[in-house]
Each structure stands twice: as C-alpha cells, then as structure tokens.
Amino acid sequence: MRLRNIPGAREAIGVSEYVIPEERECAGKWSELFGNGQSLHIEIGTGKGRFITELAAQHPEVNYVGIEKYSSVLLKAMHKVEENSISNVLFMRMDAEHILRYFEKNEVERIYLNFSDPWPKERHAKRRLVSREFLDRYRILLKQGGHLEFKTDNRDLFDFGVGQTEIARWEIMEITYDLHNDERMNAGNIMTEYEERFSAKGNPICKYIIRPKD
Numbered sequence: 001m002r003l004r005n006i007p008g009a010r011e012a013i014g015v016s017e018y019v020i021p022e023e024r025e026c027a028g029k030w031s032e033l034f035g036n037g038q039s040l041h042i043e044i045g046t047g048k049g050r051f052i053t054e055l056a057a058q059h060p061e062v063n064y065v066g067i068e069k070y071s072s073v074l075l076k077a078m079h080k081v082e083e084n085s086i087s088n089v090l091f092m093r094m095d096a097e098h099i100l101r102y103f104e105k106n107e108v109e110r111i112y113l114n115f116s117d118p119w120p121k122e123r124h125a126k127r128r129l130v131s132r133e134f135l136d137r138y139r140i141l142l143k144q145g146g147h148l149e150f151k152t153d154n155r156d157l158f159d160f161g162v163g164q165t166e167i168a169r170w171e172i173m174e175i176t177y178d179l180h181n182d183e184r185m186n187a188g189n190i191m192t193e194y195e196e197r198f199s200a201k202g203n204p205i206c207k208y209i210i211r212p213k214d
C-alpha cells in the first residue's frame with residue numbers, strides 16, 4: 001500500500017468511537033465492546049476498508065474487527081464506516097504480530113486476509129500473514145469450526161501460503177487460482193481496493209479457505 005502520511009491521522013483515530021485503543025483490555029471482551037454476543041469475524045490488513053465495510057453492511061448479524069498497522073490507511077477505513085453509519089465494525093491499529101494479546105482463545109469465528117503484503121525476501125518470511133508462525137497464532141484464537149479466507153494476485157505468496165498450511169497442519173477446504181472465473185467460489189465475492197486494481201490489469205486472483213486440522 002502506498003503510504004502517504006496524513007497529518008493528524010493518529011489523533012483522529014485516537015478519538016474515534018470506531019477504533020479500540022491498543023492499551024484497552026479487549027481479549028475476551030469483544031461481545032461487551034460491541035454490546036451484543038454476535039459472532040466475531042476479523043480482517044487483518046484492512047487497508048482502506050472497502051471489503052469490511054461492504055461485508056458488515058451485508059451481515060449486520062456478525063461483528064467485524066478490522067486490524068491495520070498504519071494510522072493513515074486506517075483513517076480512510078474509519079471514514080467509510082462512519083459515512084455509512086455501520087454499527088457492527090470496530091478497528092484496531094496494531095501489528096498483527098501481537099494479535100494474541102487482543103483476542104481470547106476460541107473467540108474468533110472467521111479470519112479474512114486480503115492481498116497481504118508479500119515480504120518477498122526469504123529472511124522476512126515469518127512476517128507474511130500466511131506464514132506458519134501466523135497460522136499457529138490464528139489456530140489459538142479461532143473457534144472450533146472456524147476458518148480463514150485468503151485472497152491475493154501474488155502467485156508466489158499464494159504458493160507459499162499453500163505450502164505453509166501443510167506444515168502448520170491446516171486443511172484446505174476450497175481453493176482456486178482464478179477466483180473471478182470460478183462461478184461457485186466467486187459467488188458473493190466483495191472486491192477489495194487491491195483486488196479491483198490488480199484484476200483490472202488482468203492478474204488472476206487466487207483464493208483459499210482453510211481450517212485447522214485438529
């Protein structure tokens with residue numbers, strides 16, 4: 001994501017009712033924070049927020065948390081949710097590396113990863129959000145029967161992710177290497193900002209849905 005620092009972004013998200021401050025105790029308390037016991041789905045690397053905003057509008061019966069590392073990007077996502085008066089989305093500005101501090105064991109029902117940063121250098125492989133290290137974290141916070149959905153146009157990252165599922169003992173439930181031409185898997189697909197940009201260039205979009213094996 002091209003990052004333009006927006007002056008005041010950090011302060012604006014700091015006072016928004018849609019953004020949970022990093023220092024807030026929220027593990028095990030998401031139902032309290034939303035004010036209801038609906039199931040919890042999270043998106044990691046939310047970016048400018050189109051995906052989570054549209055998804056949340058379609059599914060008022062689900063609570064969504066968008067996690068994004070950068071204030072300037074999160075600000076845009078926050079504005080989308082505010083403008084559409086959506087009440088089932090909250091955000092956190094944080095590095096997903098620390099995700100286990102903010103969600104309790106078995107608290108999350110679904111995880112979305114969309115066009116995650118590829119970290120192409122081998123020495124940075126652990127930072128990839130589909131790495132074994134991240135899958136081990138997701139396994140803890142996912143509820144029994146929960147799953148993870150990942151989309152990208154980056155074939156190297158996708159192949160890496162597929163390989164990591166085996167190593168981390170996850171099961172592939174569904175997979176496609178050309179989402180937009182896969183009628184079944186594409187049904188109800190919500191395009192992200194990156195998805196629109198890269199599919200317009202003719203890049204096929206890969207997607208998998210996976211769950212922990214045991």
Ligand code: SAM
Nearest residue numbers: 001045046047068069095096114115192193194
């Ligand atoms: N998901 C959006 C989309 O598909 O349009 C944005 C994709 S952009 C390539 C990746 C986003 O993930 C960026 O906004 C980046 O700041 C965020 N990100 C990357 N690593 C992250 C991490 N470890 N924790 C939280 N956010 C992260």
